[in-house]
Amino acid sequence: MARANAIRLPEDADPPVSSRYAPRDWLPHERPTFPGSPSTPLHPTGRRIQFAIVGVVVAITGGLSNALVTANLLNLQGTLGAYAWEMAWLPAAYVMTNVSANLLLVRFRQQFGLRSFTEIFLVLYALIAFAHLFVNDLGSAIAVRAAHGLVGAALSTLGLYYMIQAFPTQHRLRAVVIGLGVSQLALPLARIFSTELLQFGEWRGLYLFELGLAILALACVLVLKLPPSDRYKVFEKLDFVTFTLFASGSAGLAAVLSLGRYLWWTQSPWLGVTLACSIVLLISAVAIEHYRRNPLINTRWLASGLMVRLGLSVLLIRIVLSEQSVGAVAFFQNLGLNNDELHGLYLWVLLGSFCGVAVSALTIRPQHTGQHLMIAVAFIATGAFMDAHSNNLTRPEQMYLSQFLLSFGSTFFIGPAMVTGIGSILSQPGNLISFVVLFGMAQNMGGLFGSALLGSFQIVREKFHASQLAENVSLLDPQVLARMQAGSGAYAHTVGDAALRNTQGLRAIGNAVTREANVLAYNDVFWMVGWLAIFTLVWIYADVLWRRFSSPAAPPSPSPVVAQASTE
Structure with a gap:
């Protein structure tokens, strides 16, 4: 078979700065x-x-x-x-x-x-x-x-x-x-x-x-x-300027999102300063790229409707997927369970992740990626709502199915989300870096933002529920008094002072209030994740309808590999 012509970038793509290396001659399938x-x-x-x-x-x-x-x-x-x-x-x-x-x-x-x-x-x-x-x-x-x-x-x-x-x-x-x-x-x-x-x-x-x-x-x-x-x-001097600004800005943003809920957002001034500097650095990087002749990041392409909708979809999905780490795992750790006692749950999570990859690979179609994303979000919403009825007696066995559904959705959506963007950069390979940056930012920052949002929400709700429960705890209540006496009785053989025993009994009641407040707060987190997933589902469905009715006569674009296979 004769060698095909050397590979060339499409005319509408951003060409390399120079061609120091001559492209090879490839067979069509190579x-x-x-x-x-x-x-x-x-x-x-x-x-x-x-x-x-x-x-x-x-x-x-x-x-x-x-x-x-x-x-x-x-x-x-x-x-x-x-x-x-x-x-x-x-x-x-x-x-x-x-x-x-x-x-x-x-x-x-x-x-x-x-x-x-x-x-x-x-x-x-x-x-x-x-x-x-x-x-x-x-x-x-x-x-x-x-x-x-x-x-x-x-x-x-x-x-x-x-x-x-x-x-x-x-x-x-x-x-x-x-x-x-x-x-x-x-x-x-x-x-x-x-x-x-x-x-x-x-x-x-x-x-x-x-x-x-x-x-x-x-x-x-x-x-x-x-x-x-x-x-x-392909390297240019301005690439390193953009990289320095972008890397510094994204690093500062990641630090703020990671530590904000631990140091609390309004209690550490350096968090606000870092966030402001990060925004300035990122805007500077975008401004430089916007006016470059051969940009590292194609800002105009990233601002197109398809890319904005795709980025928001991936971001929202990553936020709701934080339920596994900030929700279920932290919930059981708060109840005193360690990794050894959660092995069964993790096995179901692993099985769900594996099934999500397998089913996504078997059913992937370029024209049906929107439906794949909706199915993934529906599984996540179902799992979150199932977890929202937990109590202090809930154990990992009660969350096997819900966490299976969540892990299934977490791996089921990644491939279709990537495929959605790949089709739009085949005709313009110069946008590859822009897409990789968009997908990576949505994945990484979405995960951090989800953890920060859900973690902060859990802390706020725990304080709220603790104050509500504490208002109803009174020693005039016979049940509370009996609970305090039972708690103090546990120290009868070790603490001789009756006042100290009563103090231990009150502390036990306080610990019980804190535990119940945390359980209620985590249930609120699960409800929040479920409704966020429903909102994401509606968003993706609206996007699918918009694309369908905005170009009703356009046939579904085949995937690059399918198109290539049809010519061989």
């Missing part, structure tokens, strides 16, 4: 979808299986880097001797660098090649995991987490590229869904087995496991390399 993405030659079945295995290893490795820490913040707090608000810096530092990393990583792949990108960042990942073993205080732990956020962004993309190689052209969309979904399995996996790692070597047990995974992933990608891609000279 042509990379985007500059910097790997070519897609035909592979035998055995090699496709190898690509799939490596893709899973790399995606899980990248996801576990943050999941292992997130799942064990309470345990690490004692090891590092830090307050709860100080421990919040660990996941915050990861997001602070992860959210802006793709600004430069996409162009790094385009200019220096995919293989260099793969090897450099996996070596960095292994070195950073090794550095974890020498963390002795909170400050160094925060620095290491920030470095891991940068490298973790590279690994999530790398896992997706490997998964794409594992599927033939006509199933390429399923590869995208699976590649994105596999990394979402990391958090339930971490909650299931990380307790044993802590017993093995405390916090160093976590990092030893992470180092082993990093070395395994590095070995896999060195043995099984991705096919080559085209290379272009």
